[in-house]
Amino acid sequence: MRLKLVSSNTSINFLKFHRLAVLFSSILVAGSIGLFAIVGLNLGIDFRGGILIEARHNSGPADIGRLRGELESLGLGDISLQGFGTETDILVRVQRQKGDEKAQIAAIQLVSATLGDDYDVRRTEFVGPTVGAELAEKGMMAVVCALLAIMVYIWFRFEWQFSLAAIIALTHDVLSTIGLFALTSFEFNLATVAAILTIAGYSINDTVVVFDRVRENLRRYKSFTLVDILNKSLNETLSRTVMTSVTTLLALMAIVVFGGAVLRDFAIAMIWGVLIGTYSSVFVAVGLLSRFDIKRNDDDGAETPEYERS
Amino acid sequence: MLQFQLWKKLFVVAIAALGIIYALPNLLNGNKNAAFLPGKKINLGLDLQGGSHLLLRVDIDAVRKERLENLGETIRRDFRTKKIRFSALVVTDDAVSLQLRDKIDGPTAQQIFSDLGSDYTPARDGNVYQIRLNDAGLTLMQTRTVDQSIEIIRRRLDPEGTKEPIIQRQGLDRILVQLPGVDDPEAVKRLLGRTAKLTFQLVDISMTAVEAKQRGRSPPGSVLMESANDDGLIYLIEKRVMVSGEMLDGATATFDQNNRPAVSFVLNSNGARRFGKVTGDNIGRPFAIILDGKVVSAPTIQSQIFGNGQITGDFSVAETNELALVLRAGALPAPLIILEERSIGPGLGADSIAAGEFAAVIGLVLVAVYMGLSYGFFGGLAVAALAINIILIIAALSALQATLTLPGIAGIVLTMGMAVDANVLVFERIREELGKGRSAIAAIDSGYQRAISTIIDSNLTTLFAALFLYIFGSGPIKGFAVTLGIGILTSMFTAVMVTRLLIVIWVERKRPTKLIL
Numbered sequence: 109m110r111l112k113l114v115s116s117n118t119s120i121n122f123l124k125f126h127r128l129a130v131l132f133s134s135i136l137v138a139g140s141i142g143l144f145a146i147v148g149l150n151l152g153i154d155f156r157g158g159i160l161i162e163a164r165h166n167s168g169p170a171d172i173g174r175l176r177g178e179l180e181s182l183g184l185g186d187i188s189l190q191g192f193g194t195e196t197d198i199l200v201r202v203q204r205q206k207g208d209e210k211a212q213i214a215a216i217q218l219v220s221a222t223l224g225d226d227y228d229v230r231r232t233e234f235v236g237p238t239v240g241a242e243l244a245e246k247g248m249m250a251v252v253c254a255l256l257a258i259m260v261y262i263w264f265r266f267e268w269q270f271s272l273a274a275i276i277a278l279t280h281d282v283l284s285t286i287g288l289f290a291l292t293s294f295e296f297n298l299a300t301v302a303a304i305l306t307i308a309g310y311s312i313n314d315t316v317v318v319f320d321r322v323r324e325n326l327r328r329y330k331s332f333t334l335v336d337i338l339n340k341s342l343n344e345t346l347s348r349t350v351m352t353s354v355t356t357l358l359a360l361m362a363i364v365v366f367g368g369a370v371l372r373d374f375a376i377a378m379i380w381g382v383l384i385g386t387y388s389s390v391f392v393a394v395g396l397l398s399r400f401d402i403k404r405n406d407d408d409g410a411e412t413p414e415y416e417r418s
Numbered sequence: 419m420l421q422f423q424l425w426k427k428l429f430v431v432a433i434a435a436l437g438i439i440y441a442l443p444n445l446l447n448g449n450k451n452a453a454f455l456p457g458k459k460i461n462l463g464l465d466l467q468g469g470s471h472l473l474l475r476v477d478i479d480a481v482r483k484e485r486l487e488n489l490g491e492t493i494r495r496d497f498r499t500k501k502i503r504f505s506a507l508v509v510t511d512d513a514v515s516l517q518l519r520d521k522i523d524g525p526t527a528q529q530i531f532s533d534l535g536s537d538y539t540p541a542r543d544g545n546v547y548q549i550r551l552n553d554a555g556l557t558l559m560q561t562r563t564v565d566q567s568i569e570i571i572r573r574r575l576d577p578e579g580t581k582e583p584i585i586q587r588q589g590l591d592r593i594l595v596q597l598p599g600v601d602d603p604e605a606v607k608r609l610l611g612r613t614a615k616l617t618f619q620l621v622d623i624s625m626t627a628v629e630a631k632q633r634g635r636s637p638p639g640s641v642l643m644e645s646a647n648d649d650g651l652i653y654l655i656e657k658r659v660m661v662s663g664e665m666l667d668g669a670t671a672t673f674d675q676n677n678r679p680a681v682s683f684v685l686n687s688n689g690a691r692r693f694g695k696v697t698g699d700n701i702g703r704p705f706a707i708i709l710d711g712k713v714v715s716a717p718t719i720q721s722q723i724f725g726n727g728q729i730t731g732d733f734s735v736a737e738t739n740e741l742a743l744v745l746r747a748g749a750l751p752a753p754l755i756i757l758e759e760r761s762i763g764p765g766l767g768a769d770s771i772a773a774g775e776f777a778a779v780i781g782l783v784l785v786a787v788y789m790g791l792s793y794g795f796f797g798g799l800a801v802a803a804l805a806i807n808i809i810l811i812i813a814a815l816s817a818l819q820a821t822l823t824l825p826g827i828a829g830i831v832l833t834m835g836m837a838v839d840a841n842v843l844v845f846e847r848i849r850e851e852l853g854k855g856r857s858a859i860a861a862i863d864s865g866y867q868r869a870i871s872t873i874i875d876s877n878l879t880t881l882f883a884a885l886f887l888y889i890f891g892s893g894p895i896k897g898f899a900v901t902l903g904i905g906i907l908t909s910m911f912t913a914v915m916v917t918r919l920l921i922v923i924w925v926e927r928k929r930p931t932k933l934i935l
Contacts, residue, residue, distance in 0.1 A: 110935075111791035116849060162766065209755045213607060216759075220604065230766040232603055234759040239473060243892065250890035257882045265875060299825055302887055302895045306832065306902065309883030313836070313876040317843065320872040348839075348846040351792065355785050355842075356835030362781035363831055368773035371828050378832065 113354065114347045122342045122390060123335050123398055129391035133280055140287020147290050152297030153233060155247070157204040157240035159216055162192060162231035163223050169195040170227075178222050184215050193369035198227075209236045247301040251282065254305055258312050266319055269400035274315050277393035281311045281384050288380055299374045307381025310356070314349060314389040321345050322397065326404055334402060338394050353386050422922045430915045434806055440813035460815045463823035463897050466771050468764035469598035470606050476567050476591045477753040478560055482512070482551065485559065489534070489549065490514045496530045513550040521545060560590060566751045568593055573747035574609045592757070603761035605740070610754050612710050614744035616663035618693065620656045621704040621716055627654040646712035647732040653713045655706050660696045665689025669745035671738040672728070679738040680730045683745065690725040698722040707731075709741075774827035781831045782808070789838055793845050796921070796935060800841040803917040807837050810908040811901065820904075823897030833905030840877070840913030844869045849935050858933035859925060866918060873910065881906050 153160050165171075176189045179200065186203040200219060205211040212234055220229055235243070255278055263271035285304055289296050321341040329337060360382065363375035443459050464471050490509045493516070497504055503519035504527075518527060527547065531540040537555025541548045551559070568585050575597055576583050584596040600606055622640040630636045636654060645651040667684040674680040685693055697705075697719050706716040707729050714731040733741070785804070789797035811830055815822055848865030856864070884906060887899035 110794060111788070116853060164765075209757060213611070213756055217604060228763065228765070229603075230763040232759060232761040234756070236757040238475075239758045246890040246892070250886045253890070254883045254886040257886065258879050261879055261882065298892070298895050302825060302891065302898050305883045305887050309880035309902075310836070312879045312883075313839070316876040316879055317872055320875060324868075344850065345846075347849075348842050351842045351846070352836070352839040355788060355838050356832070358784040358788060359781040359831050359835035362777045362784060363828055365777075366773060366780055367777035367828065367831070368770055370770065370824055371774070371777075374825065374828060 112347070114350045116347060118343045118346055119339075120343060120346070121339055123339055123395065125391065126395045126398060129395055133388075133392055136284050136287070137280055140283045140290070143287050143290035147293075149286070149290055149296040150293040152295040152300075153201070153204075153235045153240070154297040155240050155244040157212075157235050157237040159200075159202040159212060159219070160231070160233040161200045161202075161216070161219055161223075161229060163198055163200070163227040163229045165196045165198075165226055166228055167226070170198045172198060175223075179219065182218055182222060184218065197230075197369075204237060204240075212236060243298060247298065250301060251304060251308070254308060255279070255282070258308070262312075262316070262319075266323060267402060269397060269402050270319050270323075273393045273396035273400065274312060274319070276396055277315060277388040278308050278311060280388050280392050281307055281381065284384055285377065285381060288377070294373050294377070300377060303374050303377040303381065306378060307385055310378075310381060311385030311388060314352070314385055315393045317348065318342060318345050318389055318394055322394070326402070330404070334404075335398055338398055342390055342394060349386060349390070353382055356382050422919060426915075427919060430919050433810070433911070434916070437806065437810040437813040440817045441809045444812055444816060458816055458819065460812065461819050461821045462767075462771075463821045463826070464596060464598060464760070464767075465762050465824045466767045466774075466822065466827075467598055468600065468762050468767040469596065470600045470603045471758075471760040472595040472597075472606070472610070472756060473588070473758035474571075474593045474595060474610065475755045475757050476564050476593065476751075477755055478563055478591050481559065481563050481752045482556070486510075486512070486514055486551065489538070489551075492534070493530065493549070497527070500526055500530065502526060502530075513548045515546060515548045518545045518547070563751045564591060564593065567754065570748050570750050571595060571610065571754075574744055575606065577743060577747065593754075599764065600761060601764070603759070606761075607756060607759070608740060609744060610756070612744065613750040613753050614663065614741075614747075615710055615749040616666070616745060617659045617708045618661040619659055619706050619708060620696070620700060621706050622654040622656050623703060625654065627652045630654050643706070643708065643711065643713050646709060646714045651713075653706055653716060655708070655713070660705065661685065661689050661693045663745060663749045665692070666745055669742040671735070671742045674728055674730050678730060679733045679735045680728045681733075681738050681742045681745065682726065682728045684726045685724075694722055694724040770824050771827075774824060774831075778827065778831050778834075781834055785834055785838060789841075793935060795924075796845055799917055799920045799924070800838055800845070800913075802920065803841065803912040804834060804837055806916050807905075807908050807912040808834070810912065811904055814904045814908065815901065818900075818904075820900045821897050822901065825895060825898035826901040829898045829901035829905060833902065833909060836880075837905065837909035837912065840869075840873045840909060841917055843872055843876075844913070844917070845935060848933075852933060852935060858930045861933065862921060862925065870914065873913065877906050877910050 163170075170191065172189060172191060175198070176187075179187045179189060184202050184205065188201045190199050191197065192199040200223075202215055202219060205215045216232060216234060220232075223229065255275060258278065259271050259275045262274050282304055285307055286296075288294075289300065294300075318341060321344055322338060325332070325337045325341050325344075329340070332340070357379060360375050360379050363371050364379070367375060439456065486509050490507060493514060494507060502523040504516050504523075505519060507514070507516040518524065524542075528540070528542075531538070531547070531549055534549065535555075537551060537558065539550050539552040541550065564587055568587065571593065572583070572585050575581070575585075575595070581597065581599070583598070584594070586594050588594045595610075597606060622637060624637055624640075625633075627642060630640075630642060631652065636642055639658070640654055640656050643653050643655050645653065665685050665688055667686045667689075669681055669683045672680055672682045701719050701721060704716045704718045707714045714729060717730075729741075782804070786801040789800050789804075791797070793800065808830070811833065814820075844865050847869045848861050851861035851864050852858070881903060884899050884903035888896055888903065891899050
């Protein structure tokens with residue numbers, strides 16, 4: 109008896125849903141861009157600059173209400189205070205202070221003094237305006253360079269149509285993840301950039317597996333229509349797609365539930381990424397391939413080893 | 419694919435054995451019997467072991483300004499000794515400019531300028547000269563200032579040389595400080611927050627400070643200074659420095675005769691000689707103890723003072739301890755500006771490790787159960803390979819002495835989910851081949867053959883993402899990229915080599931004709 113979430117011999121007509129998928133993805137991407145433009149991201153201190161202090165009450169639950177009043181009366185501008193993980197732990201965020209770095213350091217001291225002896229400061233993070241801008245720039249560079257490198261690699265290993273389809277699917281994943289962050293106001297920080305890049309890596313992994321099968325089937329079934337080949341390839345890899353998604357999701361669930369408050373948002377973003385990445389591999393990347401005119405008469409019909417083709 | 423030469427088998431076993439040897443120190447946790455092992459433990463990031471990460475900028479502009487002001491004074495002095503008449507000597511942001519009264523002094527002036535050294539470039543426009551600090555001079559100044567700052571920071575943060583801080587230059591004018599195991603990050607910032615430039619200067623008694631302020635200008639050679647204490651006093655201080663911090667031989671926190679916290683100091687022979695002479699000549703006059711441009715106290719000289727003395731002021735015991743430390747370590751050549759700080763308490767670090775480890779174990783169990791249910795015996799083999807994979811990741815991290823961060827732990831857990839992917843690809847292929855009616859051995863063989871190019875393609879693309887994370891990431895994110903990258907490489911190895919070897923051994927023993935997968 110084996111657990112099989114997907115039977116071995118499916119024959120789902122995935123491409124029948126192509127128009128629906130185009131509609132859905134268009135709305136998703138447009139909505140994400142819209143949310144990003146109108147609502148914006150809840151940028152963490154990594155990019156915006158500012159102060160973050162995590163503290164734990166050393167005898168019992170934190171008195172958030174009283175503390176909020178005291179912190180707001182400090183005149184440091186926008187201060188947010190929230191519980192963090194457990195009822196004894198709090199997280200204080202202070203906006204970037206006017207003036208130079210010295211003003212920021214003074215604000216940290218002011219907040220620590222207000223917390224007083226009842227609280228142990230467990231974490232202090234401060235990012236000055238200069239560094240914040242640099243980190244944002246580097247994060248952007250990382251995402252763009254990774255996408256370009258992936259595109260070039262796929263182009264090199266497959267045909268340009270595959271590369272184009274893959275990069276559109278990846279951009280779709282990245283944009284919709286940013287949309288998720290705008291919608292939920294989850295904090296967007298350096299860890300989020302790492303999550304986005306990992307999502308890109310995961311999603312492209314999935315896409316490449318399907319593309320490999322498409323390439324193989326294109327050579328083997330010369331008489332099939334392109335749509336039939338794409339559907340066949342998707343069905344043949346479906347079992348693997350589901351299997352890998354589920355194992356990765358299981359590991360991520362473990363982080364969400366047990367990994368602590370710091371990693372939770374990161375893991376939630378990754379879970380979204382696994383879902384959207386899987387969807388985009390099947391419906392966006394392969395769907396786009398069906399629109400492209402893929403050259404098929406490139407060899408004499410003999411099965412050449414896949415690895416020698418470029 | 420099912421032929422596995424002996425040397426390949428030995429290779430796989432050797433790698434796994436090496437992995438276990440290098441991973442072991444982490445498990446034995448400082449056990450003395452483990453001393454024979456070659457490897458070290460994983461280097462924990464500051465977010466896991468607790469500590470302070472500080473990115474500092476050395477305020478070179480302050481040094482340049484000071485240097486140009488000194489240059490102006492040198493030129494003024496040299497011109498006077500050579501009897502050259504000049505006017506409008508101005509020190510700007512990057513140059514000293516002046517005007518010669520007499521054209522005839524031109525060659526002498528040029529000579530003086532060229533004697534200033536190769537760091538300066540003079541330029542002439544009629545009778546107006548501009549002496550600029552040139553690029554070579556600027557670079558040299560930057561390098562020296564940053565190098566000196568690093569040395570002083572090390573002496574301040576780690577006076578006993580036991581804490582193993584990382585203090586390194588970053589770019590032109592930045593210094594990265596990573597100090598593990600910090601209980602009070604505020605104290606660290608206080609230690610770095612002041613240059614601790616100490617001077618003893620005489621108080622100008624030709625008029626009071628208030629008079630000088632009302633007149634709007636101080637007498638030549640004197641300057642107004644604020645008090646370091648919250649008393650609002652101002653002092654009129656002679657510019658000439660009697661003794662400065664470099665002449666200190668030592669400083670310790672102590673108490674004065676009224677039992678108030680104070681810092682006692684000892685001067686070196688040069689300092690003692692100078693201090694002795696000035697104090698001997700000025701008995702009855704007040705002199706000022708000046709720290710970072712503010713007057714700490716201005717006692718009256720009662721008698722000639724030589725080698726040692728005391729600094730008293732509005733100090734707490736903690737403050738005198740810190741002051742004594744920074745005075746011993748020496749003054750910073752330039753102020754330091756904190757650009758970024760990330761400080762983690764030891765408690766939070768320990769909690770993070772515990773949570774991360776627990777999540778990893780749960781993740782492993784979930785994945786193992788699911789693989790077992792899906793693929794039975796082969797699933798079990800894949801889980802065995804996964805276990806070896808995790809050992810190899812830990813071993814690689816230990817051997818490379820890469821830093822494991824909290825996102826790095828997430829990277830390992832994530833790798834577990836993705837590591838089985840390569841096995842899944844193979845197993846699904848084998849299933850397909852079996853479905854086509856192939857024999858067990860033929861199905862396994864062609865399953866591997868067909869899956870390998872897919873495995874390489876899909877993993878290499880993910881490796882690109884990890885590579886760019888490493889290049890552009892900083893701190894914990896870099897740690898994540900390292901574990902992710904190592905995880906991809908080891909999972910490729912374990913899927914293609916370890917699981918296959920296990921299957922080959924199984925096939926050789928059982929010679930299965932039928933296979934249910």
